[in-house]
Amino acid sequence: MVVFDKPKSLADVPLHYCPGCTHGIIHRLVAETIDELGIEGKTIGVAPVGCSVLAYNYFTCDMVEAAHGRAPAVATGLKRSDPDNHIVFTYQGDGDLASIGMAETVHAAARNENITIIFVNNAIYGMTGGQMAPTSLPGQVTQTSPYGRDTNHCGFPVKVSEMLSQLDGAGYIERVAVNNVKNVRNAKKAIKKAFQNQIDKKGFSLIEVVSTCPTNWGMTPEKALEWVEEKMIPYYPLGVYKDRDADSKAE
Amino acid sequence: MSEKVLMKGNEAIAEAAILAGCRHYFGYPITPQTEIAAYMAKKMPKIGGCFLQAESEVAAINMVYGVAGTGKRVMTSSSSPGISLKAEGLSYLAGSDLPSLVVNVQRGGPGLGGIQPSQSDYFQATKGGGHGDFKMIVLAPSSVQEMADLTIKGFDLAEKYRMTAMILADGTMGQMMEPVTLEAPSVNEYDKSWAVTGTKCDRKKNIINSLSLVPEELEKLNFARYERYKAIEENEVMYEEYMMEDAEICIAAFGIAARVAKNAINAARKEGIKAGLIRPITLWPFPNEVFKKAADKVESFISVELSMGQMIEDIRLASECKKPVYLCNRVGGMIPSPEMVLESIKAHYKGGTK
Numbered sequence: 269m270v271v272f273d274k275p276k277s278l279a280d281v282p283l284h285y286c287p288g289c290t291h292g293i294i295h296r297l298v299a300e301t302i303d304e305l306g307i308e309g310k311t312i313g314v315a316p317v318g319c320s321v322l323a324y325n326y327f328t329c330d331m332v333e334a335a336h337g338r339a340p341a342v343a344t345g346l347k348r349s350d351p352d353n354h355i356v357f358t359y360q361g362d363g364d365l366a367s368i369g370m371a372e373t374v375h376a377a378a379r380n381e382n383i384t385i386i387f388v389n390n391a392i393y394g395m396t397g398g399q400m401a402p403t404s405l406p407g408q409v410t411q412t413s414p415y416g417r418d419t420n421h422c423g424f425p426v427k428v429s430e431m432l433s434q435l436d437g438a439g440y441i442e443r444v445a446v447n448n449v450k451n452v453r454n455a456k457k458a459i460k461k462a463f464q465n466q467i468d469k470k471g472f473s474l475i476e477v478v479s480t481c482p483t484n485w486g487m488t489p490e491k492a493l494e495w496v497e498e499k500m501i502p503y504y505p506l507g508v509y510k511d512r513d514a515d516s517k518a519e
Numbered sequence: 520m521s522e523k524v525l526m527k528g529n530e531a532i533a534e535a536a537i538l539a540g541c542r543h544y545f546g547y548p549i550t551p552q553t554e555i556a557a558y559m560a561k562k563m564p565k566i567g568g569c570f571l572q573a574e575s576e577v578a579a580i581n582m583v584y585g586v587a588g589t590g591k592r593v594m595t596s597s598s599s600p601g602i603s604l605k606a607e608g609l610s611y612l613a614g615s616d617l618p619s620l621v622v623n624v625q626r627g628g629p630g631l632g633g634i635q636p637s638q639s640d641y642f643q644a645t646k647g648g649g650h651g652d653f654k655m656i657v658l659a660p661s662s663v664q665e666m667a668d669l670t671i672k673g674f675d676l677a678e679k680y681r682m683t684a685m686i687l688a689d690g691t692m693g694q695m696m697e698p699v700t701l702e703a704p705s706v707n708e709y710d711k712s713w714a715v716t717g718t719k720c721d722r723k724k725n726i727i728n729s730l731s732l733v734p735e736e737l738e739k740l741n742f743a744r745y746e747r748y749k750a751i752e753e754n755e756v757m758y759e760e761y762m763m764e765d766a767e768i769c770i771a772a773f774g775i776a777a778r779v780a781k782n783a784i785n786a787a788r789k790e791g792i793k794a795g796l797i798r799p800i801t802l803w804p805f806p807n808e809v810f811k812k813a814a815d816k817v818e819s820f821i822s823v824e825l826s827m828g829q830m831i832e833d834i835r836l837a838s839e840c841k842k843p844v845y846l847c848n849r850v851g852g853m854i855p856s857p858e859m860v861l862e863s864i865k866a867h868y869k870g871g872t873k
């Protein structure tokens with residue numbers, strides 16, 4: 269008999285996320301991973317500023333709340349404090365990671381900082397009510413791009429996984445999605461590998477999770493999942509962008 | 520080692536930090552404090568410590584935040600423009616009640632300013648240093664020996680009260696060489712049960728956090744923090760008095776300005792002017808009592824500063840405006856000479872209160 273249980277690493281409290289938001293799924297995948305790898309007692313998570321700011325209430329491991337965009341720097345301190353005994357992950361949105369915190373993100377990757385980053389790309393600033401994000405698609409209507417994102421005026425989205433994969437320091441970069449069962453399974457595999465890499469001291473891992481924001485996209489949860497398939501994934505193709513380990517084996 | 524060695528002020532800070540048990544340093548290069556980073560870069564790898572050059576002062580202070588969260592001694596250093604960038608982190612450290620040591624070897628401002636000594640970050644350091652209600656313990660060394668001693672003291676106070684201690688030095692203090700005695704201090708053990716080090720699955724999780732969305736709760740946290748600040752104001756004030764027993768005119772100065780002031784006071788005494796000095800060592804908590812008492816004895820105060828007049832406001836408050844407070848200052852990297860201070864003393868001296 270298969271029992272569908274709550275992971276031990278996920279606290280027994282109601283999540284505050286909107287109906288249809290995929291933060292909950294991603295939390296679960298991270299918590300399952302921590303359980304399966306048996307690292308709950310060593311793990312320190314870093315919550316961002318964004319919709320997942322309260323993630324420190326949801327994971328049962330030690331948690332730190334970082335300033336907007338600074339999670340990779342905070343994680344660097346947490347990791348370097350005791351590199352052999354701390355497993356450190358950050359959980360960040362696109363505004364947090366790819367706009368205000370871009371420098372911290374890029375340099376943590378360049379340093380091959382031995383941490384795991386879960387990057388939730390929902391193409392919008394969720395928490396502040398739906399403004400344009402660095403990952404908002406061309407033409408996407410948001411509160412601060414009411415006529416659609418005009419690339420002549422405010423430029424193009426940042427493709428984080430593609431960009432970071434250019435850095436020698438980055439160890440493992442994969443983009444996944446959580447819009448259907450198959451993609452959720454792949455996402456789990458990627459997240460688990462990103463944590464395993466850290467345990468094995470393989471350095472910087474970042475998993476970009478293409479996610480939804482039905483509330484601020486102004487869609488039903490079902491429509492939002494379709495929008496991921498039809499609009500997001502074509503612009504943000506899924507797959508492994510960097511796997512230093514596999515690359516070196518292949519050579 | 521307890522024999523005297525000749526050292527730069529910046530190096531004395533670095534070595535003292537190591538002696539105090541600090542094994543994590545994060546910083547970004549800026550004149551006139553880079554010797555601290557250079558010293559740490561050399562030493563830390565040899566003693567199992569971590570020196571890391573951050574991508575910015577913003578990142579450096581957040582790395583400090585990370586290590587501080589684990590309960591270990593950690594520091595960063597910078598100079599004025601870099602401290603402005605650290606303001607966000609300083610506020611988060613305060614909001615999360617984390618200990619840290621931050622060094623500001625000040626240079627002239629505002630903006631990019633210059634690279635010569637200044638004391639014009641006094642307001643920034645003593646009145647908060649970031650958004651929200653908070654304080655930092657601000658220590659103002661006036662010799663290379665004090666650069667070392669106050670660094671050691673700063674780590675202890677930071678842990679004792681779970682807050683940031685800032686060494687507010689200036690370019691002269693950082694660059695000058697003097698003999699110092701350096702000894703490993705005995706380190707006090709404080710409760711660290713709040714630290715995030717992994718639960719080992721045998722305790723409830725800890726959360727390092729400055730977010731508090733319920734106003735009643737956030738208010739309580741602020742009141743509790745200020746209760747702690749009150750204890751610091753009562754117990755941790757440090758200052759030096761020089762020739763104040765019979766002084767009729769009181770110079771107030773800290774850091775390099777206090778050394779200049781002493782020379783001027785010696786010269787004034789030779790001319791029969793009873794001048795004395797109060798040198799605040801803690802700029803916060805400010806030595807209010809000693810100024811208040813002095814106000815009943817002296818005819819006036821002169822605040823000697825490398826700023827447009829910042830500490831002068833605290834002297835007026837402390838002395839309850841009972842006596843005039845004059846300013847004698849140079850700025851932009853300039854330092855008042857003993858002659859200039861002596862001139863100021865002569866100009867304001869009225870011949871004694873009697």
Ligand SMILES: Cc1ncc(C[n+]2csc(CCOP(=O)(O)OP(=O)(O)O)c2C)c(N)n1
Pocket residue numbers: 317318319320336360361362363364365388390392393394395396401
């Ligand atoms: C320094 C600073 N600037 C701005 C904010 C306001 N703010 C809070 S959350 C947020 C955007 C978060 O968006 P994202 O990172 O995409 O995460 P999401 O909410 O979509 O999960 C902003 C701008 C802040 N808290 N701090």
